[in-house]
Amino acid sequence: MNRLNGKTVIITGGAGGIGRAGTELFTAEGARVIIADISEKAGRETAAATGAEFVKCDVSRSEDVRRVIDAADGKLDVLYNNAGVYWNGRDGRITDIEEDVWEKIIAINLRSVFLFCKYGLPLLMKNGGSIVNTASSAGMIGIPDCDAYTATKGAIVQLTKSMAAEYGRYNVRVNCISPAAIMTPMMRQSNPENSTFDEERFLKLRTPLRRYGTPEEIAKVALFLASDEASYLNGAVIAADGGITINGDLSKC
Numbered sequence: 001m002n003r004l005n006g007k008t009v010i011i012t013g014g015a016g017g018i019g020r021a022g023t024e025l026f027t028a029e030g031a032r033v034i035i036a037d038i039s040e041k042a043g044r045e046t047a048a049a050t051g052a053e054f055v056k057c058d059v060s061r062s063e064d065v066r067r068v069i070d071a072a073d074g075k076l077d078v079l080y081n082n083a084g085v086y087w088n089g090r091d092g093r094i095t096d097i098e099e100d101v102w103e104k105i106i107a108i109n110l111r112s113v114f115l116f117c118k119y120g121l122p123l124l125m126k127n128g129g130s131i132v133n134t135a136s137s138a139g140m141i142g143i144p145d146c147d148a149y150t151a152t153k154g155a156i157v158q159l160t161k162s163m164a165a166e167y168g169r170y171n172v173r174v175n176c177i178s179p180a181a182i183m184t185p186m187m188r189q190s191n192p193e194n195s196t197f198d199e200e201r202f203l204k205l206r207t208p209l210r211r212y213g214t215p216e217e218i219a220k221v222a223l224f225l226a227s228d229e230a231s232y233l234n235g236a237v238i239a240a241d242g243g244i245t246i247n248g249d250l251s252k253c
């Protein structure tokens, strides 16, 4: 119950999906949680329900990010970079993506991590801390038709490693969660009912555990990485996907 007692945590995208589960779990574990989310309604509602604080923020905008860091009042122990977008239909293969869509996805998914780390690290380095980044199976293997998304997630995996190598000496650990098929609003939007996605087939043939993951299951991994229980984990990329990414059995697909 008290694994984050006395810790100040920023969770980007902490008002929806996986981030909301993180806000619920981290506050229950005693943390002061600051939600940085673009959705004012969900942000206020989540803050009221959990006791977290909410700062409206577009994570791709430097001035918004600095406002969130300021809200930490000079003390930050955990930075959970969770916010991200998957724009079904607008993202796609390189030859089809509009330039402005590419730029926006890179800004929301990747520039955000750069900005939060750039402005958060001076606080984290004061007393040591933990950065938890969010990649995806799309950052580990090739997935067609979402090239901007995969580019950001692959970059986050590498950024995790280079930051871990650099900031370990300041007792800041940098690790990454790589989820797949977690049932959230993003997951539902990425496979709309009128798409060619065959859910039954996907669950039977692609997912070794034969089910979607839950936001709470990812929040528990984030809690572990954020807490002192993971004190010797640095630069780790944890696939939290029920085995989807390592499943080489495509024979029946």
Ligand SMILES: NC(=O)c1ccc[n+]([C@@H]2O[C@H](COP(=O)([O-])OP(=O)(O)OC[C@H]3O[C@@H](n4cnc5c(N)ncnc54)[C@H](O)[C@@H]3O)[C@@H](O)[C@H]2O)c1
Pocket: 012, 013, 014, 015, 016, 017, 018, 019, 036, 037, 038, 039, 042, 057, 058, 059, 060, 082, 083, 084, 085, 086, 108, 134, 135, 136, 137, 178, 179, 180, 181, 182, 183, 184, 185, 186, 187
């Ligand atoms: N759901 C999955 O299966 C899955 C798989 C792999 C990786 N991920 C990653 O996990 C993370 C969370 O995904 P999710 O499924 O919970 O998504 P979601 O869409 O359900 O929730 C995302 C949250 O981020 C917020 N957000 C979106 N754009 C923002 C912006 N510009 N500024 C601030 N906040 C913004 C939204 O308001 C929302 O609260 C993402 O980085 C995603 O890429 C999810």
